[in-house]
Amino acid sequence: MRRKMYEKEISACSIFGAMNIEGERFTGEGVIKAIANMHLRGNGLGGGFAIYGLYPEYEYYYALHIMFRGNEGAKKETDALLNRSFDVVHDEEMPSGERANVPDPPLVWRYFVAPDKKGKDKLLSDDDYVVQKVMDINLRIENAHVFSSGKNMGVFKGVGYPEDVAEYFQLDSYRGHIWTAHGRFPTNTQGWWGGAHPFCILDWTVAHNGEISSYGTNRRYLEMFGYHCTLNTDSEVIAYAVDLLMRRQNLPMDVVAKIFAPPVWEAIEREEESKKILLAMLRRVYAPLLINGPFAVIIAHHGEMIGLTDRIRLRPLTAGVRGKMTYLSSEEAAIRLVSKKLDRAWTPNGGEPIVVSLDGGGRGEKVDEVIPFA
C-alpha cells in the first residue's frame, strides 16, 4: 500500500473583498482593479474570485464549477456521477477569453443541479448530500476538481495574476453583491489551477493569505467529520472548518472567530466569569481547529463577509466603509483606489473578526483608526 501523501502549498498573497450591505449587485471592475493594484503580493501563479448573487436565474440550483485536466476521461466519469446523483438542469462550458495571459487553462464546466437522492441518502439534507458528492468527485475522480458548489454564487480561479484570470473568465460581464478576490504567491510548489483561491464548499468561500502551521492537526480533525483535503493547499482546511462550524454546527461567527483565533489563556483569565467559561470551553472542545500560524482570511457566504487575522496578527488586514459599501483588503491603498473617500478605515486587532452582513451592516471592533489621506 502506498502511503498517504499530503501535499500542502504555502503562500503569501493579497486578498480583497467588497460587499454591498443592501444586497445590490455591482460589477467586478473595481474589485479587479483593487486586486491588480496589489500585483506585487502575488507572483502570477494563482488568482481567483468568488461572486455572490451571481446566478439569479438559477437561484434554487447548486451551481457546480468543475475543472477537468487531461483527456476526456475525467469529464465523462464526472458527468456520469452527476447524472446519477442530480437532476442537471443546465450545463455549459465556462465562457472564457482565449487571449488572456494564463498558462494551460483546463476545461472548466458549470452545471446547475438539484439533488436526486436515492435510498438512505434521503436522510441527508441537500447540503450534506452535495458536500458528500463534492468529496466523491475530488477524492475519487482523478483530474476532476470542484471549484465551487453553492447556490447563486460561483468561484473563478486559475493560474495567472488575478487580473488575467478575471480576463480569462470574462468576469467584467458578471454582477454580484459580494466579491472576494485573491492574488497568489505560492512558495514551495508549482501553482496549479485547483490550488488557487478562493476555496469553496457549498456557498462558503475562503480567500487566505498565510501559512497554516497547524494544518496537519486541522486536516486530521476535519477528516473525522468527512472532509478530505484534496486541493493540496493549507487554505482548504479553513473552508471546511467554516462549513463544519457554521453550517453544520450552527455556531455564530463571533464564536467561530474565537475558535480559529482564540485569546491566549492569560487573556481569558482576565475576562468576566461567563465569558471566561465560554472561551475556555471553546478552546478545550475546538482545540484542533485553532488555526495557528500567520493568516488573514476573507470568508464569505450568502449575506455575509467576514475578515479575520490570526491571534497575533502576522498578516495584514484593513477594513474600509463608504456608504453601503464595505471593503476588506490586505492593503488600504487598494481600498482607496476603489473608493477614494471612506467614512472610516481601520485595522482590526489580531483575532478580532470584522463581520459585514446584509441586514446589520459592519460590525467589529473599531481600533487603530487610520488617518485618511487628504
Place this chain on the structure above:
Amino acid sequence: MKSYLLPEFIIERNEDRCIKCKVCERQCAFETHRYDEELDRMFSNEESCVGCQRCAVFCPTNALTVKPNQSAYRPNYSWTGERISDLTKQAETGAVLLTGSGNDRPYPIYWEHLLLNASQVTNPSIDPLREPMELRTFLGRKPDMLEAELMDDGEVRISTEMPPNVMVKTPILFSALSYGAISYQAFKSLAMAASEYGTLFNTGEGGLPKDLRKEYGKNAIVQCASGRFGVDLEYLNCSAAVEIKIGQGAKPGIGGHLPGEKVSCLIAETRMIPAGTDALSPAPQHDIYSIEDLSALIYALKEATNYEKPVSVKIAAVHNSAAIASGMVRAGADIIALDGLRGGTGAAPKMIRDNVGIPIELAISSVDERLREEGIRNRCSILAAGGMRCSADVVKAIALGADAVYIGTAALIAMGCTLCQKCYTGKCNWGICTQDPYLAKRINPDIASRRLTNLLRAWSMEIKEMLGGMGINAIESLRGNRDHLRGVGLQEWELEVLGVKGAGE
C-alpha cells in the same frame, strides 16, 4: 556452589587519592566496599557491585572509577556475554531472571528517526521569550460539538454539558510509581513537584498515604489496579483523575509482587493489607475478563466519584493496541494511557521486559489514527508513556498524536537514579526504590522535588522553543500534526504506520 559469574563491573581505586574516609563503604547497600583496619586500606568486592555510581559520586577525592568489566568471553554474535551470564545465573539458581527499569535491548528507537520542522521565510518562527507560548493541556473526554446560541443581549449560551477535564500546565505528567515500590520520600517528592509545577503525578497501585491526600490529592491520578490496594472512596475522591491499570509497558501480561519484607506499617496502612504480608497484584484484574467488564468498572468508578473525574485506562502497548483502545473509549474511558516497550518497572521477569510489547511511537500513531478513523479521537485523551528521554521525544510524541506524556524513568533519573536495574533488590543506594529507612532518608523531598520541577521547567522551555520554531504558539496545534515530522532511515511500512513522510519528501 561456586559461582561462575564474572563481576559486571570493575572498581578502580586510586590509592594516592583515597583518604579512607569510608564514605564508599557507608553508601553501598550491596556491601561492595570494606575497610580493613589492620591494613588501613579500602577493599572492594566487585562481584556485588551493580554499577550505580553512588560511591563514585560521593567519594570526596574522586578516587573511585567504576566501569563495565572489559574482560570477555570469546566473541560470539549469538552467545553474547549477557546471554552466557544470564544462563549461568539460572543454572546456579534455577529461577526466573529478574530485572528492573526499562527494556535496554537495541530495538529501534523511533524518536531517533524522526526529525522536526522549523519555519523559514513564509511563516515566522515565534520567540517564546517575547510572545505567548501555550502548553496548557486538558485531559479527558471532549464533546463532539458545542451547542451554542447567540442571545439577544449578545451573550452566547452553551447548552452542551462539559465532561470533566483536568488541566495540566505542561504536557508532562509523572508516571505511575507506587508507594511500596519506591520510598515514601521519593513518592512525596513526585507529589510535591507535580503540585508545585501544576501537573499530575500517578500514585501507582500502592494507594495514597493519608497524610498526603489533602495537600497533593488534587494533583494525583489515583490508580485502581488488579490488587485494588488502598482503594476507598476517600482515595478516589481526593484525586484529579482515576486510572484503571490493565497493563504496564515493562511487563505486559504480568502482575506484580511486593515482597512482605517491604510492607512496613505505613505501606500496610496505605495498601490496606496486614504488615509484612506479600502484596500480590494478579496478572489480570479478576473482575475484568472482557471489554464489557472494563466498562462496568469504569462506570463503577465514575459513580463512586459522582462523574466529576475523568477515568483513565492504562494498557501496555501491544500488537493490537489500536483495536483495544477503540473498545476502551467506547467502554467509557476518558483517557487512554499507553505504556510502550521501553517503559520502566521496579521488578519484572527479564524475558518479559525484553521481549513483550511494541515501541510507544508506533502505538501512539496507530491508536491515534484508529480513533480518528472511527471519529472518536476527541472523546478521549491519549497519554503516552515508556521511553521519553528528553523534551524532543515529548514534542515528537505529541506530533504523532499524544495529548501528553507520562515520564517515569526520566523522573527517577532526576532524583538520582542511574539505571543500574537493581530496583527489585530493595537496596537502592539512591534511596528511591527501597523501604530501608537508612537508604530512603537519602532522598530529601525538598531537594528531590526541586530537581523534578527543574526538569519540568527545562523541558517545558525547550518544548516552547521547538514549538516557536515551527511557527506554533499553542501545544494543541501540534497534537497529531505529523506534517511537522519527517522520517529518516525508516522503511516504507514504518513511515506508513507512523503516518509521516520521509525527510525531503
